[in-house]
Amino acid sequence: MLAPSAFLASAASTLSLQQSILPDSVHTLGDQSIESAESSWTDLANSPKPAAEVHHIQKAWDGLVATNYQSAILSRAQSTVDRARLLAAASPHSGDWLHAPPAVGLRLSDETVRIAVAHRLGCKACESHSCVCGKAVDGRGLHGLSCRRSSPTQQRHSHLNDILWRAIKRAQLPAVKGPVSLMLNDNKRPDGTTLLPWARGKPMAWDVTVPDTYVESHIGNTATTSGAAANRAAQKKTDKYANLSSTHVFYPFAVETAGAWHEMAIELTQEIGRRITSH
Numbered sequence: 001m002l003a004p005s006a007f008l009a010s011a012a013s014t015l016s017l018q019q020s021i022l023p024d025s026v027h028t029l030g031d032q033s034i035e036s037a038e039s040s041w042t043d044l045a046n047s048p049k050p051a052a053e054v055h056h057i058q059k060a061w062d063g064l065v066a067t068n069y070q071s072a073i074l075s076r077a078q079s080t081v082d083r084a085r086l087l088a089a090a091s092p093h094s095g096d097w098l099h100a101p102p103a104v105g106l107r108l109s110d111e112t113v114r115i116a117v118a119h120r121l122g123c124k125a126c127e128s129h130s131c132v133c134g135k136a137v138d139g140r141g142l143h144g145l146s147c148r149r150s151s152p153t154q155q156r157h158s159h160l161n162d163i164l165w166r167a168i169k170r171a172q173l174p175a176v177k178g179p180v181s182l183m184l185n186d187n188k189r190p191d192g193t194t195l196l197p198w199a200r201g202k203p204m205a206w207d208v209t210v211p212d213t214y215v216e217s218h219i220g221n222t223a224t225t226s227g228a229a230a231n232r233a234a235q236k237k238t239d240k241y242a243n244l245s246s247t248h249v250f251y252p253f254a255v256e257t258a259g260a261w262h263e264m265a266i267e268l269t270q271e272i273g274r275r276i277t278s279h
Contacts, residue, residue, distance in 0.1 A: 001044060001069070002065065004037045004038075004041040004044065004061070005041060005058055005061035005062045005065060006058055007037045008034065008037050008038065008041060008061055009055065009056055009057060009058035010058075011031070011033075011034050011037075012056040013056035041061060044065045044068065044069075045061075045064040045067075047064045047067075047068065050064065070086075073086060074086055074087070080219050080223035081142070083224075084213050084214060084219055084222040084223045085119075085120070085122055085213070085214075087225070087226040087260075088213055088227070088256060088258035088259050088260040089120055089259065090226065091226040091227055091259065091260040091261070093261050093266060094258070094259030094260055094261070097116070097259075119140070119141075119142070119258070120258075120259070122140070123140075124139040125139065125140055126141040131143055131144070131147055131149070132149050133147055133149045135147070142214045145212045145213075145214065145215075145257045146212035146214070146215040156210050157208055157210055160208050160210060160253070161177065161191045162177075164192070164206065164208065164253060164268075164272075165177050165192050167272050168192075168194060168272060170276050170279075171272055171275035171276045172275075172279050173194045173195075173196055173198070173275070174194065174195040174196060175193060175194045175195060176193060177191060177192045178191065178192070179192065179193045179205075182205065182244065182247075182248070188241065190205045190206060190207040190241055190244070190250070191206055191207045191208050192205065193205040193206075193248065198249050199249050200249065202247060202248050202249050203249070204249045204250075204251065205244055205248040205251070206251045206253050206268065207237045207240075207241065207250075207252055207253065208253045209233045209236075209237055210255055210256070210257060211229040211230060211232070211233040211254065211256055211257070212229070212256070212257045213229055213256045213257050213258035213260065214257070214258070218232070226260055227261070227262065229256050230254040230255060230256045230261060231262060233252070233254045233262075234252035234254040234264060234265075235252075237252035238250065238252050251264050251265070251268045252265070253265045253268060
């Protein structure tokens with residue numbers, strides 16, 4: 001699919017070298033292989049060629065082909081669940097776990113990989129059955145991601161919060177989970193806070209939330225906008241802890257069950273990684 005893009009970018013980047021090597025009489029002949037590749041590329045991208053100044057950059061050619069294929073795949077989605085799944089899978093960093101080396105602490109069990117891949121590809125993950133809450137569960141098994149009687153709903157929150165807390169400590173910033181007395185008026189507690197300044201002379205507080213991409217209250221938005229559930233959840237957390245802004249730098253850490261990240265969660269993760277590397 002990307003072969004014409006690779007060829008055209010290579011041809012454009014080496015054109016000046018070719019012209020300096022070949023005699024002038026050859027320049028006027030044209031290159032039929034380029035014309036053929038451009039024709040193939042046009043069929044794949046269904047788009048005009050990129051601007052001449054970026055012809056040497058393969059990404060400029062690849063991006064238009066990928067966008068066209070993504071639109072074609074989305075147009076064939078048979079349900080809102082499939083549209084939400086595809087949009088989430090295409091969002092930044094939702095597939096990073098596929099590239100994580102199986103080192104200590106990162107290795108996923110075979111069963112975990114099986115279910116994660118099934119959810120990502122929209123495959124059957126289990127047999128149809130009735131949940132303990134009384135609702136029917138189809139072969140995809142997505143109901144358990146939001147069921148109030150499902151223990152993993154709380155476990156994923158706790159695990160993610162623990163990972164975040166341990167990463168901050170690795171950056172040599174002491175932090176506590178579930179701090180008390182930060183908000184004296186309403187006694188609300190974020191998931192954690194640093195004990196030393198993070199930025200602008202203020203400590204950092206965070207609160208983790210993992211909204212379900214496929215739950216009824218979100219599916220209408222996530223089927224049209226990637227990360228809609230994460231954006232909504234992050235805004236709720238920001239509003240909830242608005243009073244902290246005078247004393248803390250607050251980060252809502254929202255990641256959807258289908259893998260879409262809120263931009264502030266990405267920002268915080270990258271900053272923690274930078275500080276760990278620097279240390």
